[in-house]
Amino acid sequence: MASIISKIIFFFTPSKSTKLNKRNGSLKIIDSTIGPESKFEDLVSVFGENLKELYSFVENYKVYKIDLPDDEYVYGVHFVNDKLSVITLYLKEGNQRGWSDWNAESEKKANAKVLENLGGKAEYLWGKVALYYDAKAGYTDVRIIYK
Incomplete structure (x- = not known):
């Protein structure tokens, strides 16, 4: 079981294309950057049809x-x-090894x-970064929260 979890963790390490700027809170996603100063119109012009309203x-x-075809999130x-x-980062379902192997702990x-x-769980002048777990829904995500 431990080897399966370690393989899953290795599989989910963030790509080099996703980076957080700790000074200003901006997040690099492939070739684009979004952050606390980003407006909705900015995201529309950058991500186009890959930006869809959820609710x-x-x-x-x-x-x-934002669901980009070549990104793991x-x-x-x-x-x-x-x-x-x-900004929340969700692992794409395609990265899962299937629901039969899924468990909340992994x-x-x-x-x-x-x-x-x-960069780990941390608080900054612009906000914070943390891991969230919703026991009722059974999922975790990483959140970048701006002040």
């Missing part, structure tokens, strides 16, 4: 996803009053490795 809680809170981008407030460990490669 709106209330009129001023909207969540979109789906990124959730949360806007409050048209200001980017959160997903937590894989995401913990992603978090470590982004």
Whole structure:
């Protein structure tokens, strides 16, 4: 079992194309950079049809996803009053070894490795980076939260 988990963790290490700038909180995704100063219009011009609305809680809170074909993540981008407030990194289902092999513990460990490669859990002047686990939904993700 331990060897399976270590293989999964190795498989999920972030690509060199996803990097966090710890000084300003911007995240490099392949050849593009988004961060606390990004506006929705900026993301539309950069990601085009790869940016899709997921849901709106209330009129001023909207969540979109960025799903790039050559990336190992789906990124959730949360806007409050048209200001980017959160970026979430979700491992794509295609990276899973199948639902029969899935378990919450291996997903937590894989995401913990992603978090470590982004610099670990930390607080900065611009916000924080942390690992979140939702026991009811049974998933983990890495979140970049802006002030």
